[in-house]
Amino acid sequence: MSNCKKRWYPRTQIRASMQYVSIEGILQGRPRAVSKALSLVENGDFAAVSELLQELYPKAAGAFVIGITGSPGAGKSTLVEQLAQLYVQQSHRVGILAVDPTSPFSGGAILGDRIRMQELATHPDVFIRSFATRGKLGGLSAAVDDALVVLAAAGYETLLVETVGVGQDEVDIVQTADVTAVVLVPGMGDDIQAIKAGIMEIGDLFVINKADRDGVQKTRAEVEAHLALSPRDSDWTPPVLETVASQGKGIAELESMLTRFRALARSSDWWKQRRLERQRQRIIDLLRTRILDDVVKRAGNLTLDTLAKQVGLRELDPYAAVERLYKDLSLP
Amino acid sequence: MSNCKKRWYPRTQIRASMQYVSIEGILQGRPRAVSKALSLVENGDFAAVSELLQELYPKAAGAFVIGITGSPGAGKSTLVEQLAQLYVQQSHRVGILAVDPTSPFSGGAILGDRIRMQELATHPDVFIRSFATRGKLGGLSAAVDDALVVLAAAGYETLLVETVGVGQDEVDIVQTADVTAVVLVPGMGDDIQAIKAGIMEIGDLFVINKADRDGVQKTRAEVEAHLALSPRDSDWTPPVLETVASQGKGIAELESMLTRFRALARSSDWWKQRRLERQRQRIIDLLRTRILDDVVKRAGNLTLDTLAKQVGLRELDPYAAVERLYKDLSLP
Numbered sequence: 156m157s158n159c160k161k162r163w164y165p166r167t168q169i170r171a172s173m174q175y176v177s178i179e180g181i182l183q184g185r186p187r188a189v190s191k192a193l194s195l196v197e198n199g200d201f202a203a204v205s206e207l208l209q210e211l212y213p214k215a216a217g218a219f220v221i222g223i224t225g226s227p228g229a230g231k232s233t234l235v236e237q238l239a240q241l242y243v244q245q246s247h248r249v250g251i252l253a254v255d256p257t258s259p260f261s262g263g264a265i266l267g268d269r270i271r272m273q274e275l276a277t278h279p280d281v282f283i284r285s286f287a288t289r290g291k292l293g294g295l296s297a298a299v300d301d302a303l304v305v306l307a308a309a310g311y312e313t314l315l316v317e318t319v320g321v322g323q324d325e326v327d328i329v330q331t332a333d334v335t336a337v338v339l340v341p342g343m344g345d346d347i348q349a350i351k352a353g354i355m356e357i358g359d360l361f362v363i364n365k366a367d368r369d370g371v372q373k374t375r376a377e378v379e380a381h382l383a384l385s386p387r388d389s390d391w392t393p394p395v396l397e398t399v400a401s402q403g404k405g406i407a408e409l410e411s412m413l414t415r416f417r418a419l420a421r422s423s424d425w426w427k428q429r430r431l432e433r434q435r436q437r438i439i440d441l442l443r444t445r446i447l448d449d450v451v452k453r454a455g456n457l458t459l460d461t462l463a464k465q466v467g468l469r470e471l472d473p474y475a476a477v478e479r480l481y482k483d484l485s486l487p
Numbered sequence: 488m489s490n491c492k493k494r495w496y497p498r499t500q501i502r503a504s505m506q507y508v509s510i511e512g513i514l515q516g517r518p519r520a521v522s523k524a525l526s527l528v529e530n531g532d533f534a535a536v537s538e539l540l541q542e543l544y545p546k547a548a549g550a551f552v553i554g555i556t557g558s559p560g561a562g563k564s565t566l567v568e569q570l571a572q573l574y575v576q577q578s579h580r581v582g583i584l585a586v587d588p589t590s591p592f593s594g595g596a597i598l599g600d601r602i603r604m605q606e607l608a609t610h611p612d613v614f615i616r617s618f619a620t621r622g623k624l625g626g627l628s629a630a631v632d633d634a635l636v637v638l639a640a641a642g643y644e645t646l647l648v649e650t651v652g653v654g655q656d657e658v659d660i661v662q663t664a665d666v667t668a669v670v671l672v673p674g675m676g677d678d679i680q681a682i683k684a685g686i687m688e689i690g691d692l693f694v695i696n697k698a699d700r701d702g703v704q705k706t707r708a709e710v711e712a713h714l715a716l717s718p719r720d721s722d723w724t725p726p727v728l729e730t731v732a733s734q735g736k737g738i739a740e741l742e743s744m745l746t747r748f749r750a751l752a753r754s755s756d757w758w759k760q761r762r763l764e765r766q767r768q769r770i771i772d773l774l775r776t777r778i779l780d781d782v783v784k785r786a787g788n789l790t791l792d793t794l795a796k797q798v799g800l801r802e803l804d805p806y807a808a809v810e811r812l813y814k815d816l817s818l819p
Binding site: 201204205208209212213215216226227300430431432434435437438439441442443445446447450451459460462463464466467469472473474475476477478480481 | 533536540541547632762763764766767771774775777791794795796798806807810813
């Protein structure tokens with residue numbers, strides 16, 4: 156495929172940075188084609204990804220995206236792995252995206268984890284990919300969104316996205332999931348603090364992992380107290396579940412709760428509203444990428460460097476520099 | 488001040504959302520004026536912040552910004568507090584911005600921490616502010632940048648910015664600092680993993696805090712091994728320091744290393760280059776905010792919602808939606 160010399164591939168292949176992506180291969184779920192498409196999404200330019208998505212988007216309906224978030228060390232990867240194994244047993248095809256820099260899926264695991272991951276990674280019905288941060292011009296959550304479209308179009312119907320629950324990028328990513336599970340561990344004050352900073356509001360389920368440790372009741376009480384105070388957009392009351400992912404405990408309950416959420420959500424107005432808001436945000440994110448890309452190209456490095464120098468010398472403040480760019484480029 | 492009824496304040500006051508900010512008050516370092524200006528930076532619209540910065544930017548030269556980053560629980564806040572006390576003893580005026588959601592400065596500390604923070608917070612030469620995430624249209628790092636300009640203009644010459652070392656936003660923030668210290672704790676494999684994900688490249692100093700614990704040598708070896716492999720833009724070799732911030736140990740050494748870095752940086756070409764890149768990035772960030780703000784206003788909620796619905800029904804892919812917006816708004 157990579158030796159292909161043709162230059163024009165209407166509706167079957169996307170060319171970007173010397174890389175050829177087969178649309179047919181993706182739709183047939185061929186791992187190599189999927190992998191190439193994901194690289195394009197991660198590194199490709201706006202036009203190439205746009206062309207790719209145009210083909211795949213209509214065929215990406217019906218997948219269910221489960222967001223798993225929480226502090227480093229909460230055991231998210233193990234939970235993801237256990238869930239994935241359960242879904243595979245149910246004959247689902249499972250896609251996993253690890254956006255968590257501390258995730259074993261991202262390549263930094265201790266040996267034991269690694270071996271288990273390998274088993275999962277080589278299963279024919281599982282596709283695992285770790286996602287690094289996209290460059291300045293793009294947004295990480297936009298890249299993740301596009302990657303999910305690729306996986307859905309490739310027939311992976313259950314998609315697990317693991318992110319670390321700190322930082323706006325991560326919150327953005329989790330907000331694109333159909334359902335979000337926040338993973339906590341007993342007795343970590345830090346967790347609850349991080350939760351307060353934004354993750355609490357977006358959790359549809361709370362999972363107290365490593366629930367064989369002391370302090371489960373205290374953590375549960377803290378979560379429930381917080382939930383009681385948080386306004387919700389839905390008639391769904393987020394349950395607080397307990398798991399010991401390393402021993403496979405509580406995973407079936409988690410899976411059945413996810414299924415219940417999905418069934419309820421499908422018939423709900425708040426769910427439609429949430430999805431609408433999500434699509435809206437996605438358009439805005441893409442718009443930002445596209446416009447900025449254009450403007451930076453048109454302004455050119457020379458102008459930007461000149462303005463940057465003036466700002467450095469305090470001849471100009473940064474806002475005035477932007478004003479000048481606006482005028483130079485005849486922007487509205 | 489808030490009862491003021493005048494409608495036009497050339498070059499002395501900025502009006503935004505019924506809030507009046509006194510430029511003179513900021514320049515005289517009056518805490519209330521500074522506080523209001525920071526709120527404006529955090530919540531205000533582009534035009535108001537632009538007006539504010541126009542006045543303050545030329546007067547904000549000479550401050551030194553120290554970025555402190557690292558995993559939750561690494562003791563960053565205690566380190567920041569100790570450094571601040573040292574600088575205060577040296578008759579500096581110190582500004583502290585906590586952008587870390589898990590920081591005690593942000594309001595979630597256990598009692599002991601809280602009391603010490605209070606002492607620092609009420610000191611006349613110290614200004615502490617926690618910074619939450621700015622909405623979708625802005626960028627957190629742009630808001631932090633502007634806040635630093637406000638504090639510098641108010642005469643706080645030593646500025647400490649604490650962020651959690653996970654996520655692109657946080658990396659962006661730390662990159663705006665004049666010098667960046669990455670805080671680690673002994674024996675945490677997770678730390679090194681997180682480091683690999685991007686923080687390692689931007690650390691000018693590495694601090695192994697809680698150095699009275701086991702595993703200091705191992706952590707030091709890991710950091711040094713990583714540093715040996717990382718290409719650097721400078722002739723500065725990042726030192727690895729040891730501290731026990733809770734007991735005030737190693738703080739003086741850290742401070743003197745920061746001073747050394749500053750002295751070296753001032754006369755260096757790589758430093759000029761780094762600052763130029765920083766100003767450039769700042770202009771681009773602002774440009775993004777400004778353009779997006781404009782476009783969303785002009786497109787209006789109605790158009791965005793209609794497009795979002797079509798995307799939800801898969802009549803349109805998100806990239807095609809953006810294309811349509813582009814045409815509707817006659818963007819170049």
